[in-house]
Amino acid sequence: MIECHVGPSPLGHILYRAENDCLTGLYFVGQKHFPNGLPEPVLSDAAPGSRVIALACEQIGEYFAGARRDFSIALQLHGTxxxxxxxxxxxxxxxxxxxxxxxxxxxxxxxxxxxxxxxxxxxxxxxxxxxxxxxxxxxxxxxxxxxxxxxxxxxxxxxxxxxxxxxxxxx
Structure with a gap:
């Protein structure tokens, strides 16, 4: 199952994408190479439904706060x-x-x-x-x-x- 969530950051909104309990995307909304086929990125106050997206949002927040240097999130990277x-x-x-x-x-x-x-x-x-x-x-x-x-x-x-x-x- 694929899930997307848009969350805030000090550098603009970030779209998180997860598939099969792995993070597969973390994009600044509007960035170059923003993938086609993703839902329209809309910031929501709702908590992410995916455990991996919730963890990614938490760790990205800690990174921007200066409290995290390394990430411990399961990734699945699609590419050549x-x-x-x-x-x-x-x-x-x-x-x-x-x-x-x-x-x-x-x-x-x-x-x-x-x-x-x-x-x-x-x-x-x-x-x-x-x-x-x-x-x-x-x-x-x-x-x-x-x-x-x-x-x-x-x-x-x-x-x-x-x-x-x-x-x-x-x-």
Whole structure:
């Protein structure tokens, strides 16, 4: 059974999607690559019916409050084998750290020239924040694309106090 729920966050409404007791999606409403076929995202005061969505809402709230660094939510990520490999490596980026697209390519055993393909997979990450695609930056330190928007990426990196926060403060 598929369930969706829209909840608030300091960076805008988030749509949570669950299937078979696993979280399958966490999207900022209106973000790039927002999936087709989901119900119209409407914020509701009702509690989520799904246990996994309720847990995800709770843990995301703790993350934004500065009380959580790691997530313990069952995930089921739908994507190509390459995308799932990239998303697995993203989960290895420590809280407060940032890797480049080239770093990701090398950790996958690919040449640095594969950064574009890695970036494409990164951008299609269906579970933002929990699979921390926001922790990936350009080789020159620039905050390159983020499906949720560069301002949200900047906020998430600043919240985590990671490398580049001095640069982030300049913006």
């Amino acid at each position: 084998p390459f995308q799932r490999q990239v998303w697995d490596v993203l989960r290895q980026i420590p809280f407060g750290d940032a890797w480049t697209y080239g770093d990701l390519a090398r950790r996958l055993g690919l040449p640095a020239g594969a950064s574009r393909a890695v970036g494409g997979a990164n951008g299609r990450n269906p579970v933002s924040i929990i699979v921390p695609c926001h922790r990936v930056i350009g080789g020159d330190g620039d905050l390159t694309g983020y499906a949720g928007g560069v301002e949200r990426k900047r906020h998430l990196l600043t919240l985590e106090g990671g490398p580049g926060r001095e640069q982030l403060a300049l913006f």
